[in-house]
Amino acid sequence: MGLLPNTRPTKMILRSQSRLLFLACILVLVLVVLFFRSNAGRVSIRNFVPEALSEKDHSNLTPTHSKGPGAFPRPSYQPGTPKSAGQNYSRTVVIASTSKENTAWLAELANEPDLSTAVYVVDEPHAPFSVPKNKGHEVMVYLTYIIDHYDKLSDVTMFMHAHRVTWHNNNLMFSDAVEMIRRLSSPKVTRDGYMNMRCHLDPGCPDHIHPSIADDNNGNIPEAVVIGRAWLELFPTAKAPPTVLSQPCCAQFALSKERIQNLPLEQYIFFRRWLLETDLDDRLSGRVWEYVWQYIFAGVEEFCPTESICYCDGYGICFGSEDDYQEWFAVRRKSRELADLKGSLGDDEKMTGQKASIQVRLTELEQKISTMKKDAYLRGEDPRNRALEAGRQWKDGDGF
Numbered sequence: 274m275g276l277l278p279n280t281r282p283t284k285m286i287l288r289s290q291s292r293l294l295f296l297a298c299i300l301v302l303v304l305v306v307l308f309f310r311s312n313a314g315r316v317s318i319r320n321f322v323p324e325a326l327s328e329k330d331h332s333n334l335t336p337t338h339s340k341g342p343g344a345f346p347r348p349s350y351q352p353g354t355p356k357s358a359g360q361n362y363s364r365t366v367v368i369a370s371t372s373k374e375n376t377a378w379l380a381e382l383a384n385e386p387d388l389s390t391a392v393y394v395v396d397e398p399h400a401p402f403s404v405p406k407n408k409g410h411e412v413m414v415y416l417t418y419i420i421d422h423y424d425k426l427s428d429v430t431m432f433m434h435a436h437r438v439t440w441h442n443n444n445l446m447f448s449d450a451v452e453m454i455r456r457l458s459s460p461k462v463t464r465d466g467y468m469n470m471r472c473h474l475d476p477g478c479p480d481h482i483h484p485s486i487a488d489d490n491n492g493n494i495p496e497a498v499v500i501g502r503a504w505l506e507l508f509p510t511a512k513a514p515p516t517v518l519s520q521p522c523c524a525q526f527a528l529s530k531e532r533i534q535n536l537p538l539e540q541y542i543f544f545r546r547w548l549l550e551t552d553l554d555d556r557l558s559g560r561v562w563e564y565v566w567q568y569i570f571a572g573v574e575e576f577c578p579t580e581s582i583c584y585c586d587g588y589g590i591c592f593g594s595e596d597d598y599q600e601w602f603a604v605r606r607k608s609r610e611l612a613d614l615k616g617s618l619g620d621d622e623k624m625t626g627q628k629a630s631i632q633v634r635l636t637e638l639e640q641k642i643s644t645m646k647k648d649a650y651l652r653g654e655d656p657r658n659r660a661l662e663a664g665r666q667w668k669d670g671d672g673f
Contacts, residue, residue: 410559
């Protein structure tokens, strides 16, 4: 019989290789754990939100800041550069509505070039555009739209209420939201970054709300204390609220894509978390934000543009100067006073002569009102006139 081969050296080699492989795996695992632990503090929300995660789940994420959660970054507010003359802008109208409000008027904008709409119904959880909670009036809608569309924004986004005709829309456009949307200058919004869509300063400007953290606010607007205390929650690194906050009411504005993205996504998430968690009710939490938008999007506590420039550069209705613009309203006031006077005279035959005299003057004023307004619309069709009235430079070939 021959000798059996000696297999012990082979078995020893295999056991040694197995030990080495096991140790290598352990080492790799340790290195991976150390790598992720060392980088955890540098991962931003935008990097780790998985695509499969619903946009509406962003409220569960905690914003990360080097200065602590919610530390407002105070970005640089630089003018934007409009497109070359003749180029179109993509635009979106974001509407905050309830199920009881009629937004059918938006159909009249169906043929507007490059215009889309996002109609949020705050009390319908299964609506195509909905919010995580019906709170804060339009604020929840505006912040939710920004969070959900941060990386796919139009060139210009308009944030508006659901009613078509209302007292706080622009008077010279018949208080009609359709006209405001159609006439809004996308180049103006691009240049400025932020534009309050209401041109009339009252109510809201100037010197409107004096935020306070004391219970006695010396007779200022009742919400002043609420706003003062909320300010320190929204901007936790602030030592005190501003001395004054002002802008034309009532939270309808337009933003350029660049201005929205001037703040990081996590800042909007922080703001919405505040809205979701604050003890303030629906009305007060929304009221706070009415005088916060200009601060985060324009970097100022008071935002009170000249009314005539807002109309001219923003909507193409140019009277030539602020004095001429104010004259139009003065003539209209006089016309309305005379109409009221004529109506107060009743049907007394003794007043026939006086009524006839008033009617002659009324006809003259109404003709002047019509002519001045028509001329303002025509003047606004020339981009040079808009630039001149706004006090900005313009050269041949420039658009609006």
